[in-house]
Amino acid sequence: MKDLSKQIGLAIREHRIAKSITQERLALMCDIDRSYLGRIERGEVNITVVKLSQIAQILEISIKDLIP
Template sequence: MSELSIAFGQLVRKYRKEKKISQEKLALLCNIDRSYMGRIERGEVNITLEKAYDIAKILEVDFSLLLP
């Protein structure tokens, strides 16, 4: 796990909770498996820029806010 992946995942979790969206619902809206979303939030995977942008769009935050 890289520090960047961990920091990104923590920010995703922060904004997801602020929006009161479940991990399962966010995963569904992003068209990914819930367990994969959990791995993203824990910083266990490197995701594509496209998927990171999708997450930002669904969370209604500027993409740059997800970058540490």
């Protein structure tokens, strides 16, 4: 399960960087703390499906693009 969290976090980070969005800006848009977003991107926490969907919408990608 830990590997899945890391893969999802890495995908979020890659798409965020590709869109030139800072971690702080994405966190504000998702209404979460920047440090929590950092933990998501490092795969240290299990993200909810609702929050994953919200991040995908903000990044203008399909939720499928974030799940390996």
